[in-house]
Amino acid sequence: MYRYNDFDERFVRERVAQFRAQVARRVDGSLTEDEFRPLRLMNGLYLQLHAYMLRVAVPYGTLNPTQMRQLAMIADRWDKGYGHFTTRQNIQFNWPELKDVPDILSALADVEMHAIQTSGNTIRNVTADHFAGAAADEIADPRPIAELLRQWSTDHPEFQFLPRKFKIAVTGSPSDRAVTRAHDIGLRMVRNDAGDAGFEVIVGGGLGRTPMIGKVIADFVRQADLLPYVEAVVSVWNLLGRRDNKYKARLKITVHEHGIEEIQRLVDERFRTIQGDFSGIDQEFLAEIEHAFRAPAFFVKSTDAYEAARLANPAFRSWADTNLAQHRAPGYAIVSISLKKHGATPGDASSAQMRIMADLAERYGHSELRVSHEQNIVLPHVHRSDLPALYQTLQVANLATANIGLISDIIACPGMDYCALATARSIPIAQEIATRFDELKLEHDIGPLKIKISGCINACGHHHVGHIGILGLDRAGVENYQITLGGDHTETAVIGERAGPGFSADDIVPAIERLVLGYLDLRQAADETFLETYRRLGATPFKTLLYPSEETANAA
């Protein structure tokens, strides 16, 4: 993976020193909170309901074991012994004290990490396919481009005071695991007719209070033109974006208001203006970065031990069937480690678990870890012969839950258990749904099903693109949960449709149970997924499941 050069190192260290001085000036009264707030947000420090929260960037979700161990150390030394992995592939610490944050940032800098641009109206952490560099269906590893974008966007002088935050996601694969259609800019690697790799550029996607699926602004941008093209998009939006109204400031609204054709025209014009300034130096950097991301030296060895373990141990087989994905190298698998044990908080890992995952990555995984936007940890390169031993260690650490892609693999934002913006809690709903379906012993029978929960309309929990989305709201001083149906976060992205009136905290889990058990009766065959059944039948039968009494009332 990419290692900091002298410039990166100096820049991050300088920012830590600056922030240390800023905290000192805040504490001694030289800075007011109004003056200090933008400075702390530039360094990822929020104030939440019960404490400060530090959001640490995990660029394109890639970590090495040393970094993971340092996150564990930070959790133990300055927090409460755990961290929360987020839908933007970052990690959040929920309990740091202000006085300790400069030391935390310094500890992050020791392992080439930081919290810069994880907040504020800037270009945020660039996210990527969590299977990047490993997926069997990939054209090329998208992370070199993500790293190039990270270097370009970090402290970019033109883009430090954008109309609003700006999010970029990249995938190198036709299967979209990076939710590219719900980002300000989504980049999908494609090949043109000549067979050259380039990017389809999607703009103006986003969730939040005005959910929009992104629109294709360019079918094919050559890799060499990508940086000036992306800069042109941000530049055009930087001038047009609605600074008068924060709810209309995101690029999705700009595209909606001006139309994709007009935005396309302006971007092309801007692109032609700035293209010449990119002397090709970015491509020289890119070549170096690509070298840093070269694939590990994959072993060639027998997978007999794996096949034997599958036959001998049904629990291992179940886990392997659920948590492994196809790797591009023969004999290898991509391992998803579930941070969704039934009843646990989605996305949370204890410091002990972080250390175990770091050890496993080092021993069996070519020293790579990934954070997925689905709030799990991925070991992208594991030889199948090592899986039985790896599984045993995961079991001891409560990390062997066989539920990837199933109903209990729920995305949930922190919600009102932590977040100052939340209108209701998310975590307890996720815990209850997972626990309930574990009791029913039905989740493997139900099959692939994405439940995504947000505790407010800002939609950090991606509820709009969940097959079943749950949105927590405050209705007259009581927590209330609205259901959306039929959302899809992949290359066939769709915003889910609101099912009807919301449910109380007590009624939401029984409602989900009715819905899912009802689906089992509606599906044509055991392999027709919830989403496929929904697409075949439409919303009506599902609404009937959710609101049975209304159906009776209407019939009467």
Added chain:
Amino acid sequence: MNRAFHPKVITGNALIAGDAVWLTPDDRWSRDMADAELIDDEAHADIRLIEAQRRSGEVVGVYLVDAKAGRNGPAPVHFRETFRTRGPSNYPHGKQVEA
């Protein structure tokens, strides 16, 4: 006195620790909402808020919020404020386990 005025307390988060605090009648910031000053006069509330906001060296994000008289002192009205007196529901962290 304004007929529609609902009793309130003044709250915010401690500057260093970040945890929820409430303004007491004797001008302290208490980590226990029961110690808070329950204000039932709008004009007095406005003055107390201005005074509280001046103390930015101690607290962050000061605001007035509805409260009611409870058995031991002021108690929350809205569930958000209840969570602030308690901590998160997924772990025994925060005020629910702090003495």
